[in-house]
Amino acid sequence: MADIHATARPRSSAARICTILGFVFAVIAVFFLPPFFGLAGLILGIVGAVLGDKPLGWYAAAASVVGAILGMVIGAALMSS
DSSP: OOOTTTTSOOOOHHHHHHHHHHHHHHHHHHHSOHHHHHHHHHHHHHHHHHTTOTTHHHHHHHHHHHHHHHHHHHHHHHHHO
16 A cells, blocks of 8 residues: 655754744744844745645744734834824
């Protein structure tokens, strides 16, 4: 009987590190330089997912986008007051 997971990439420690950094950058993006840290977190999340850390890599990428948007909204609200 063939293994159904033969085509799936095994999760590597590099994939997990990229995913964790993606989540960390998502949180940093809320408070500091949202476009920069949001984009960096997005890229790291995608890299983590491609290297095999699914679905957490995709969650990190999405969290980075949300963190960047939230950070920009908060920054705009603070600047306008």
